[in-house]
Amino acid sequence: MIWIETLSNHKEAVLRVRCEQDTATIGRGYDNDAVIDDPYVAARHLRIRRDDEGTLIAEDLGSHNGLYDEAGRRQQSLPLAGDTLIRIGQTWLRVRESSFAVVDERKLPPARRAWPWFLVLLVLTVGFALLATWLDDVWERSDSVSMYLGPLLGSGLFLAAWVGMWAFLSRVFLGQARAIPHAMVALCGVMALFVTNFVQEWLGFTLVNSALTAYSYVTSWVLSGIVCLAHLRLNRVRFFRRKAALVFVLVLGGCLLTWIEDKPFAPDKSSDVDKLYRTQQFPPSWRLATPRTETEFIEKVRSLKPRLEALRQRTLDDKSDAAEDEAGEE
Amino acid sequence: MPVTMSRFSVWFGSALGSLLLLAVLQAPSALAADEGGAAAPRILSATAEQIFGQAQSGLLQIRTLLKSAQKQSSIGSGFLVSADGLAITNYHVVSQYALEPELYRLEFVGADGVKGKLRLHAIDVINDLAVVRLETPPAPPFKVFQFNPDAVEGKLVKGERLFSMGNPLDLGFTIVEGTYNGLVEKSYQAHVHFTGALNPGMSGGPTVSGDTRIVGVNVAHRVGSELVSFLVPAEAAFRLLEKARADREMDAAEVRKDIGAQMSGWQADFFAALKTQGFHQAELGPYRVAESNADWFSCWANTNRDRRRKLRAQVSESSCDTHTQLFLAHDMSAGKVALSHSYLKSVDLNALQFARQLIRAARSETPGWGPRNRFTPDRCYEDFIGGDGAKGGDPARPALQVAWCARAYLDFPELYDVWMVSVTQDHEQEALVSSVVLTGVHFDNAVAFTSDFRAALKVQRDLD
Numbered sequence: 001m002i003w004i005e006t007l008s009n010h011k012e013a014v015l016r017v018r019c020e021q022d023t024a025t026i027g028r029g030y031d032n033d034a035v036i037d038d039p040y041v042a043a044r045h046l047r048i049r050r051d052d053e054g055t056l057i058a059e060d061l062g063s064h065n066g067l068y069d070e071a072g073r074r075q076q077s078l079p080l081a082g083d084t085l086i087r088i089g090q091t092w093l094r095v096r097e098s099s100f101a102v103v104d105e106r107k108l109p110p111a112r113r114a115w116p117w118f119l120v121l122l123v124l125t126v127g128f129a130l131l132a133t134w135l136d137d138v139w140e141r142s143d144s145v146s147m148y149l150g151p152l153l154g155s156g157l158f159l160a161a162w163v164g165m166w167a168f169l170s171r172v173f174l175g176q177a178r179a180i181p182h183a184m185v186a187l188c189g190v191m192a193l194f195v196t197n198f199v200q201e202w203l204g205f206t207l208v209n210s211a212l213t214a215y216s217y218v219t220s221w222v223l224s225g226i227v228c229l230a231h232l233r234l235n236r237v238r239f240f241r242r243k244a245a246l247v248f249v250l251v252l253g254g255c256l257l258t259w260i261e262d263k264p265f266a267p268d269k270s271s272d273v274d275k276l277y278r279t280q281q282f283p284p285s286w287r288l289a290t291p292r293t294e295t296e297f298i299e300k301v302r303s304l305k306p307r308l309e310a311l312r313q314r315t316l317d318d319k320s321d322a323a324e325d326e327a328g329e330e
Numbered sequence: 331m332p333v334t335m336s337r338f339s340v341w342f343g344s345a346l347g348s349l350l351l352l353a354v355l356q357a358p359s360a361l362a363a364d365e366g367g368a369a370a371p372r373i374l375s376a377t378a379e380q381i382f383g384q385a386q387s388g389l390l391q392i393r394t395l396l397k398s399a400q401k402q403s404s405i406g407s408g409f410l411v412s413a414d415g416l417a418i419t420n421y422h423v424v425s426q427y428a429l430e431p432e433l434y435r436l437e438f439v440g441a442d443g444v445k446g447k448l449r450l451h452a453i454d455v456i457n458d459l460a461v462v463r464l465e466t467p468p469a470p471p472f473k474v475f476q477f478n479p480d481a482v483e484g485k486l487v488k489g490e491r492l493f494s495m496g497n498p499l500d501l502g503f504t505i506v507e508g509t510y511n512g513l514v515e516k517s518y519q520a521h522v523h524f525t526g527a528l529n530p531g532m533s534g535g536p537t538v539s540g541d542t543r544i545v546g547v548n549v550a551h552r553v554g555s556e557l558v559s560f561l562v563p564a565e566a567a568f569r570l571l572e573k574a575r576a577d578r579e580m581d582a583a584e585v586r587k588d589i590g591a592q593m594s595g596w597q598a599d600f601f602a603a604l605k606t607q608g609f610h611q612a613e614l615g616p617y618r619v620a621e622s623n624a625d626w627f628s629c630w631a632n633t634n635r636d637r638r639r640k641l642r643a644q645v646s647e648s649s650c651d652t653h654t655q656l657f658l659a660h661d662m663s664a665g666k667v668a669l670s671h672s673y674l675k676s677v678d679l680n681a682l683q684f685a686r687q688l689i690r691a692a693r694s695e696t697p698g699w700g701p702r703n704r705f706t707p708d709r710c711y712e713d714f715i716g717g718d719g720a721k722g723g724d725p726a727r728p729a730l731q732v733a734w735c736a737r738a739y740l741d742f743p744e745l746y747d748v749w750m751v752s753v754t755q756d757h758e759q760e761a762l763v764s765s766v767v768l769t770g771v772h773f774d775n776a777v778a779f780t781s782d783f784r785a786a787l788k789v790q791r792d793l794d
Contacts (some may be wrong), residue, residue, distance in 0.1 A: 135682055138642055138687040139642065210712065280685075280686070280689060281685040281686060281689035281692070281731075282685050283685050283758045284729065284756065284757070284758060285681070285758065287755065289713075289714055290714075291715050291716055292716075294715060297715045297734075300713065302777060303711075304709045304710075304711055304736055308706055308709055308737065308738040308746070309738065311706040311707065312706045312739075312740060316740060
């Protein structure tokens with residue numbers, strides 16, 4: 001007894017025909033053992049038979065479009081192992097014997113309920129978001145809750161759209177939406193962003209190091225990349241490594257793009273004023289750096305002078321070069 | 331100074347704060363339709379008529395033309411002071427040509443409509459004056475203005491009748507009557523306070539006494555005031571003319587060098603004068619800051635305590651400005667000294683929130699620098715200083731978080747714009763945010779001045 005399987009483009013079985021004999025014919029005509037509704041398949045296209053050694057063989061019966069192996073080479077006949085894929089017309093086929101050994105059943109995951117964890121995460125994230133708004137709510141005491149709810153609603157909608165997208169992909173390719181695990185990944189990502197942002201701002205203040213804040217976009221991009229990888233992993237995508245590499249390239253590209261826009265320490269940067277100044281202030285007790293003495297500070301400030309002079313000289317040289325170029329063109 | 335004026339609109343707005351310099355940079359868009367009533371009785375000021383009659387032939391309109399377009403880019407006035415064709419005007423009238431002679435050219439138009447080229451002979455950016463030479467002096471006889479000896483020696487009395495001439499708004503030469511009101515008080519720069527209607531385009535025109543002798547050179551009028559106008563004292567013009575007679579024509583490189591040297595000298599004198607005048611202590615909450623004794627600082631205070639219904643932090647600001655900005659180019663000025671302090675005290679903010687309030691206050695103190703093509707980019711240094719009372723330092727000096735930034739002038743070596751913002755780090759619920767802005771200073775002067783400024787910052791808190 002053999003089974004003739006028609007496969008989808010994703011190589012999943014969509015139809016199985018059971019044949020009691022070891023020979024069978026396949027084609028569009030109704031006198032075949034397996035009838036294929038593919039206009040590119042001949043009326044009698046293919047025969048399956050067993051050779052002297054007992055191997056199943058697929059044979060082209062002289063069709064116009066022929067028989068192809070998995071690599072896309074046309075064949076007159078092909079031996080069929082249980083996993084051999086063949087194509088006639090636009091239809092993928094697989095032939096298996098009843099003795100084909102299937103893999104052991106997958107164990108059901110232990111019944112774990114994800115949603116309590118999800119709720120905990122949700123509460124934590126909302127808490128972080130409210131805390132951030134509260135810390136910045138320093139001007140007038142706001143009477144309305146809209147100041148707090150507005151941003152929450154906005155980012156909530158964005159998160160819902162993000163999770164929805166991944167759940168949709170998961171539903172299409174995996175058959176399960178897995179919305180809650182996806183939502184948990186997204187929430188973890190958001191929390192990580194909150195925390196790293198806060199820590200970076202604090203480090204920038206306490207260590208008096210503007211590089212930390214100037215390059216904070218790197219952390220944001222990397223975190224976004226990690227979140228995407230987690231989503232991909234959840235969806236058990238094929239070629240995970242290739243896709244991970246793609247995410248890596250995207251993160252790198254994002255960083256590069258922001259850097260080009262930003263160029264925090266590039267010599268031709270127009271002004272430090274809006275960048276270099278540390279982005280956040282913290283209470284004095286949060287400071288770790290030992291203050292400099294007045295003398296040390298003045299020394300550091302004086303070191304700006306040669307830098308500015310060099311900068312001035314370079315700008316003037318560039319200008320005169322440009323003027324010479326212009327004169328040369330004329 | 332008008333109270334409503336925003337503190338930051340003047341950083342690099344018109345030179346001399348809210349003064350409007352009287353060169354016209356663009357043609358007026360609309361002229362008043364009413365060009366005079368028909369049958370008004372003829373009442374003449376005999377003196378004015380006589381003076382204008384005498385002076386007319388010595389008046390010039392000075393135009394700066396954009397070479398590529400052959401159209402005027404700015405206009406002002408001037409007057410002849412020697413028989414061989416030397417004329418005086420404002421530096422700001424000729425500044426475009428002085429700095430970029432390859433882009434602009436200078437032209438005069440006499441009262442008789444004769445046009446000709448001008449050459450630059452001497453400039454004085456401190457007093458906003460320039461001496462130019464007419465390439466072809468007008469056919470004699472023409473008026474050569476003399477200086478009023480009393481004015482040169484500063485012996486005029488308030489109330490003296492003065493007559494100011496020029497070509498306002500390119501409408502034609504006019505004469506305006508006004509009154510001498512002495513030198514402007516509380517000003518580092520010597521300016522004659524002239525009560526009379528000076529209008530854009532009259533810059534560089536002469537203001538004379540009844541004997542048609544020069545008392546001053548029209549330079550600016552105060553926006554939002556009535557008839558409050560300013561003249562450069564005759565003495566400065568007299569001195570520059572003496573220098574110009576010996577000088578020959580200047581090219582752009584010499585102009586830049588000259589401006590750089592004049593600014594260097596000026597700022598050295600200014601900081602020396604500031605030091606001589608001394609400082610006194612002022613209080614802002616528990617903080618003590620230094621305020622200059624010099625009366626040329628105009629200081630303003632400001633609080634939010636009367637404004638906001640539900641205060642989360644009280645803010646009291648005090649800011650002082652010398653209004654000594656000198657015009658260098660239409661997009662560049664120097665000589666400003668502005669100091670400010672904001673005392674913030676939390677009402678119901680916690681320490682973290684209060685810190686965020688502080689960074690906003692500190693950010694609002696950063697100047698919005700003007701054009702970039704005349705300066706290098708800023709370079710800043712930020713750090714914490716002091717609070718080392720335990721280590722033998724002055725216990726009254728609070729720890730500070732300081733950002734110190736500078737940029738260099740491309741055209742003038744040794745000149746820098748500098749700003750510093752400091753935030754005190756001695757208390758979780760109150761702090762002083764202070765800022766200094768200095769433009770057109772030598773680096774060492776800026777370092778010394780800001781260091782003194784920090785040293786004067788003290789805190790005096792009663793121990794609970």
